[in-house]
Amino acid sequence: MQIPEKYLKQVEKPARYVGGEWGQTIKDKTKVDIRFAFCFPDTYEIGMSNLGIRILYDVLNDRADTWCERVYAPWTDMEKIMREQNIPLFALESGDPVKDFDFIGFTLQYELCYTNMLNMLHLAGVPIRTSDRTGTMPIVVCGGPCMYNAEPMADFIDLCIIGEGEEVMDELMTLYAAHKKAGFDRSAFLHDCAKIEGIYVPSLYDVAYHEDGTIASFTPRYDDIPVKIRKRIVKDMDKARFPDKLIMPYIDTVHDRIMLEVYRGCIRGCRFCQAGMIYRPIREKSPDVLCRQGKILADCTGYDEISLISLSISDYSHVDELTDKLLAWTNDRNISLSLPSLRADSFTKELMDKVSSIRTGGLTFAPEAGTQRLRDVINKNIEESDLMNACSVAFAGGKNQVKLYFMQGLPTETDEDLDGIHELCSRVIDCYYRTPGRPKRPPQVTISAACFIPKPFTPFQWEAQCDMDELARKQAYLEGRITDRKIKYHYHDAGVSRVEAVFARGNRKLCRAVEEAVSRGMTFDSWEEHFDYEKWMAVFRDLGIDPAFYANRVYGEDEILPWDNIDIGVTKEFLLRERHRAYEGKTTKNCRETCNGCGADKLGGERTCCPSLKK
Amino acid sequence: MLSEPEKIRVLFQKTGPLKFISHLDLDRTMKAAFLRARLPIKYTEGFNPHPKLVFSLPLSVGTASLCEFMDFRITEDIPKEEIRDRLNAAFPPDLRAIDVYTPETKFCEIGFASYDIVLHAPEADENTVSAIRAAFDAPMNVEKTGKGGTRTLDIAPLCRLLSCEKTEDGIALSLRLSSSETEFVNPRLPLDFLAAHIDALPDDGDYTVCRTAVYRADGVTEFR
Ligand code: SF4
Numbered sequence: 001m002q003i004p005e006k007y008l009k010q011v012e013k014p015a016r017y018v019g020g021e022w023g024q025t026i027k028d029k030t031k032v033d034i035r036f037a038f039c040f041p042d043t044y045e046i047g048m049s050n051l052g053i054r055i056l057y058d059v060l061n062d063r064a065d066t067w068c069e070r071v072y073a074p075w076t077d078m079e080k081i082m083r084e085q086n087i088p089l090f091a092l093e094s095g096d097p098v099k100d101f102d103f104i105g106f107t108l109q110y111e112l113c114y115t116n117m118l119n120m121l122h123l124a125g126v127p128i129r130t131s132d133r134t135g136t137m138p139i140v141v142c143g144g145p146c147m148y149n150a151e152p153m154a155d156f157i158d159l160c161i162i163g164e165g166e167e168v169m170d171e172l173m174t175l176y177a178a179h180k181k182a183g184f185d186r187s188a189f190l191h192d193c194a195k196i197e198g199i200y201v202p203s204l205y206d207v208a209y210h211e212d213g214t215i216a217s218f219t220p221r222y223d224d225i226p227v228k229i230r231k232r233i234v235k236d237m238d239k240a241r242f243p244d245k246l247i248m249p250y251i252d253t254v255h256d257r258i259m260l261e262v263y264r265g266c267i268r269g270c271r272f273c274q275a276g277m278i279y280r281p282i283r284e285k286s287p288d289v290l291c292r293q294g295k296i297l298a299d300c301t302g303y304d305e306i307s308l309i310s311l312s313i314s315d316y317s318h319v320d321e322l323t324d325k326l327l328a329w330t331n332d333r334n335i336s337l338s339l340p341s342l343r344a345d346s347f348t349k350e351l352m353d354k355v356s357s358i359r360t361g362g363l364t365f366a367p368e369a370g371t372q373r374l375r376d377v378i379n380k381n382i383e384e385s386d387l388m389n390a391c392s393v394a395f396a397g398g399k400n401q402v403k404l405y406f407m408q409g410l411p412t413e414t415d416e417d418l419d420g421i422h423e424l425c426s427r428v429i430d431c432y433y434r435t436p437g438r439p440k441r442p443p444q445v446t447i448s449a450a451c452f453i454p455k456p457f458t459p460f461q462w463e464a465q466c467d468m469d470e471l472a473r474k475q476a477y478l479e480g481r482i483t484d485r486k487i488k489y490h491y492h493d494a495g496v497s498r499v500e501a502v503f504a505r506g507n508r509k510l511c512r513a514v515e516e517a518v519s520r521g522m523t524f525d526s527w528e529e530h531f532d533y534e535k536w537m538a539v540f541r542d543l544g545i546d547p548a549f550y551a552n553r554v555y556g557e558d559e560i561l562p563w564d565n566i567d568i569g570v571t572k573e574f575l576l577r578e579r580h581r582a583y584e585g586k587t588t589k590n591c592r593e594t595c596n597g598c599g600a601d602k603l604g605g606e607r608t609c610c611p612s613l614k615k
Numbered sequence: 616m617l618s619e620p621e622k623i624r625v626l627f628q629k630t631g632p633l634k635f636i637s638h639l640d641l642d643r644t645m646k647a648a649f650l651r652a653r654l655p656i657k658y659t660e661g662f663n664p665h666p667k668l669v670f671s672l673p674l675s676v677g678t679a680s681l682c683e684f685m686d687f688r689i690t691e692d693i694p695k696e697e698i699r700d701r702l703n704a705a706f707p708p709d710l711r712a713i714d715v716y717t718p719e720t721k722f723c724e725i726g727f728a729s730y731d732i733v734l735h736a737p738e739a740d741e742n743t744v745s746a747i748r749a750a751f752d753a754p755m756n757v758e759k760t761g762k763g764g765t766r767t768l769d770i771a772p773l774c775r776l777l778s779c780e781k782t783e784d785g786i787a788l789s790l791r792l793s794s795s796e797t798e799f800v801n802p803r804l805p806l807d808f809l810a811a812h813i814d815a816l817p818d819d820g821d822y823t824v825c826r827t828a829v830y831r832a833d834g835v836t837e838f839r
Pocket of ligand 1: 280281282591592594595596597598599600601609610611
């Protein structure tokens with residue numbers, strides 16, 4: 001504990017700052033060579049729920065020479081005290097200042113946490129720019145999905161981990177230990193890091209621009225580092241490191257339960273979805289391995305819920321076997337099983353009877369678009385009949401509420417598609433009244449509508465986001481259509497989505513904007529009460545940055561994209577092909593039905609569905 | 616298997632970072648620990664069964680304790696020492712089971728609790744000590760917020776100053792406070808009163824509090 005008690009008494013949720021939980025790793029600091037501060041640029045409650053951190057904490061602490069500790073962004077009340085009292089950012093386990101560590105790691109899960117990362121470096125007393133960090137100052141290493149386009153943060157990050165970190169992290173520590181022994185030279189170390197597959201060192205690459213602001217070239221500074229950085233994957237998920245001890249938070253966190261990762265990747269190819277592309281190829285764990293791991297976690301945590309984690313659980317090829325094997329012992333131990341990410345076409349009566357959390361939990365489906373035409377454009381292979389079947393099963397089973405996720409502003413969307421959202425919901429209500437054995441209460445359909453954000457490494461990466469006026473018009477239009485009180489309409493803030501779009505497709509010129517925003521006190525942008533669209537526009541304006549260049553421009557098909565330096569396995573040709581099929585309204589079959597030659601199979605993998613990898 | 620689940624009481628300590636978790640969070644932490652310890656205990660009935668735990672006195676966030684009680688029922692015959700050891704193996708380091716036994720009392724028989732308090736007060740001197748002693752001999756009117764709204768209450772009859780001395784940079788005192796179901800005095804009440812009336816004492820919460828013992832209604836027999 002490093003914060004004096006009197007300050008802890010002055011803040012909301014002091015347990016965020018004291019550590020000491022069951023399962024944390026304490027080591028003798030005189031006996032380790034490497035101190036690693038694993039930072040999550042958001043609150044404790046959100047960070048503690050992150051599966052990636054749990055895995056990497058375990059990987060790092062498994063090494064005798066390394067001690068990995070946790071750091072979360074202090075909430076504004078605590079930050080104020082830390083600044084007033086000159087308390088530097090510290091790690092929870094030891095209470096030691098982060099600035100004395102060898103590594104400061106961040107996981108960047110969403111663009112709106114960029115300001116928090118810089119603010120935390122600032123609180124730590126570490127220079128935020130790579131170029132200002134010298135000698136033995138901490139090495140700042142980042143991972144997470146945002147690293148597939150790290151360019152808007154390139155000036156601040158020494159090393160980017162591209163892809164799955166468990167193996168790279170270990171190699172990185174080994175390399176560091178060797179360099180430290182031989183007399184540490186920062187630039188020689190960074191140069192050597194760039195030779196590890198899956199590590200991108202932004203400072204070793206120069207970017208040149210055309211006059212119109214698009215990229216002219218991307219050049220490595222050395223001949224012996226790759227021009228294109230290939231992502232890393234864990235090939236055999238059965239052998240992937242799996243934490244057999246978890247930290248049990250004292251306070252309520254977002255996902256306070258066992259998270260059992262069933263597989264990585266996705267067989268679907270929704271054209272707006274980044275996760276569906278960057279984690280390819282699909283790699284499954286065997287049911288027996290999962291069952292064993294679930295048991296170990298139940299024993300060591302005392303959680304009473306196991307959540308099966310994947311992008312779409314019903315796409316797991318042994319879903320019945322797995323649930324049967326788990327239920328065989330979880331029921332006796334009063335442990336409940338939850339299956340998030342259930343697709344409408346796999347929601348059956350059998351599943352509902354079997355899994356209690358489906359009976360009791362909320363019902364949510366993601367048709368994403370209101371008409372079959374637009375669902376074909378985005379390749380969301382869900383038919384209306386699938387949705388209606390799923391709803392009637394659920395209604396007959398006693399439910400009267402359903403939540404449907406949609407996206408507004410998708411490429412080719414017209415007002416007819418927005419009408420379609422409303423009509424689809426009305427038909428769900430009709431379906432409710434038609435279902436025999438439904439509850440007596442009136443039904444409730446909730447629409448949760450996000451704004452389309454073009455994301456790197458998707459077939460829609462070239463598309464423009466609708467401008468703010470158009471997004472607002474679409475939201476007002478749909479709101480105006482809905483007169484039935486049984487339909488509720490929630491939509492995401494268009495300003496938030498626009499700033500996200502700017503950074504998602506940004507280049508290095510945006511680094512200054514993040515830095516400037518932090519200097520203006522802008523943090524916790526992912527929190528509605530902190531996000532201020534006007535302030536962001538002022539930052540862009542004052543720096544001469546045009547947000548529309550990033551968010552609302554159609555990127556050229558032959559343009560060098562800021563993220564073209566990264567190789568995710570899936571090829572640009574495949575993405576382009578998919579884009580063109582979208583405009584033709586043609587769907588593409590999922591990977592289990594047929595291989596569409598996306599290119600991800602060259603990365604290898606066990607228990608995939610790629611024909612080239614089958615033995 | 617026991618024909619009738621046996622009632623068990625645990626005397627435990629809650630110190631260090633655990634001071635800063637609320638009662639609700641302690642309850643969750645305990646439940647997870649019981650599951651880790653794999654003790655066959657009685658669950659609540661109903662749709663979402665969970666270990667049934669009953670705690671004695673409330674403890675404010677920020678207060679440590681060497682003397683907390685918790686009751687549960689066990690469905691198999693397991694030696695008390697083994698229960699204690701299994702709990703300690705499953706508890707976080709700052710939660711310690713001290714004793715496990717068959718209770719012969721009820722929590723409603725608790726009458727008093729004593730606390731050790733260290734105030735950080737560099738300006739305090741012997742006069743401060745006298746002022747504190749004097750304060751406990753006169754009425755101590757405080758605002759107390761309860762179910763029926765806020766009322767003014769003289770807590771002096773419910774508080775006893777057991778000791779008070781000057782330390783290097785402050786004051787160490789020890790208090791015994793009424794802790795019955797009807798008259799529960801939170802140590803913050805006398806401390807806030809002292810801070811408001813004695814200049815040399817901190818009013819920014821710069822003190823530590825630790826509950827050290829719990830007594831029956833006679834004020835001398837330790838509750839067990
Ligand atoms: S190579 Fe074929 S089967 Fe494998 S992920 Fe790509 S499209 Fe799917």
